Amino acid sequence: MPEVRVDPLTGQRTIVASDRATRPGGGLSVVLADGQGSGQAAKTLANVVAKRAISLLADGIRDGAAARAAHDFLFTYRHGQVSAELAILSADLATRTIVISRNSHCPALLVRDGDLERWSDASSAIGIYANTKPLIREIPIAPGTMAVVYSDGIHEAGFRRGRRFDAEAPVRDLAAQGAPAQEVADALLGGALSLDDGRPRDDMSVAVLAVRPDPLGDGARRLVMHFPLP
Numbered sequence: 001m002p003e004v005r006v007d008p009l010t011g012q013r014t015i016v017a018s019d020r021a022t023r024p025g026g027g028l029s030v031v032l033a034d035g036q037g038s039g040q041a042a043k044t045l046a047n048v049v050a051k052r053a054i055s056l057l058a059d060g061i062r063d064g065a066a067a068r069a070a071h072d073f074l075f076t077y078r079h080g081q082v083s084a085e086l087a088i089l090s091a092d093l094a095t096r097t098i099v100i101s102r103n104s105h106c107p108a109l110l111v112r113d114g115d116l117e118r119w120s121d122a123s124s125a126i127g128i129y130a131n132t133k134p135l136i137r138e139i140p141i142a143p144g145t146m147a148v149v150y151s152d153g154i155h156e157a158g159f160r161r162g163r164r165f166d167a168e169a170p171v172r173d174l175a176a177q178g179a180p181a182q183e184v185a186d187a188l189l190g191g192a193l194s195l196d197d198g199r200p201r202d203d204m205s206v207a208v209l210a211v212r213p214d215p216l217g218d219g220a221r222r223l224v225m226h227f228p229l230p
């Protein structure tokens with residue numbers, strides 16, 4: 001489940017392991033947080049929110065409750081003056097389901113049984129309004145299933161030049177080919193960057209969770225990270 005980030009100033013692509021937690025009941029969660037504004041302050045805010053959600057998930061708190069607690073923390077910490085968008089993807093082996101939690105105006109893309117669904121129901125960012133709740137979807141873990149979430153840098157790519165990024169097309173095509181999560185994330189990032197002429201107007205982050213056969217068949221867990229050195 002890669003997350004791909006782009007520095008809006010240099011255009012440097014970075015594929016990193018997202019903030020994540022191993023679930024006590026079995027499985028894995030990945031958190032994508034996007035802080036209000038830009039620059040170091042927004043990155044710090046996103047890190048604070050993501051770490052709070054991750055710590056709760058690692059303690060066995062359910063996804064919806066973790067998202068609400070992250071909101072309560074930010075609302076109290078910044079007195080309702082700062083917002084953040086939050087998405088959580090989880091593979092819950094206790095329930096054998098993929099759980100998607102959204103506090104974001106950006107949609108989630110869900111692929112199952114060969115069909116793609118754009119889940120774009122209205123959802124509020126956390127940190128501003130009291131009693132903000134996430135939207136939750138839960139779908140069975142099955143071969144070919146995929147869930148994709150991304151930040152507004154992807155969602156609004158090309159906007160300033162009168163263009164619109166169609167994230168559904170590459171996800172639909174690659175899912176039909178059985179492409180790995182990494183390839184899907186790269187395609188979304190590349191397409192969004194192209195619409196912004198290689199100079200993204202906002203931070204770009206993508207998280208993809210895909211259920212695929214074990215290519216080596218040995219059942220081993222593997223984590224690959226790419227981290228640029230300054």
